[in-house]
Amino acid sequence: MHPGRVDVIGAGALVLLTIMERMGAEEVVVSEHDILDGIAWSVA
Numbered sequence: 666m667h668p669g670r671v672d673v674i675g676a677g678a679l680v681l682l683t684i685m686e687r688m689g690a691e692e693v694v695v696s697e698h699d700i701l702d703g704i705a706w707s708v709a
Contacts, residue, residue: 681693
């Protein structure tokens with residue numbers, strides 16, 4: 666993880682959790698790389 670992102674992880678996780686709860690989502694897929702990895706995973 667890039668050192669400049671360390672301080673925003675907790676807040677970002679809280680925002681993500683809130684969005685997931687409001688949308689009724691039970692899971693989320695995260696990629697360390699870019700959106701193409703996520704797209705490739707979703708069609709595999």
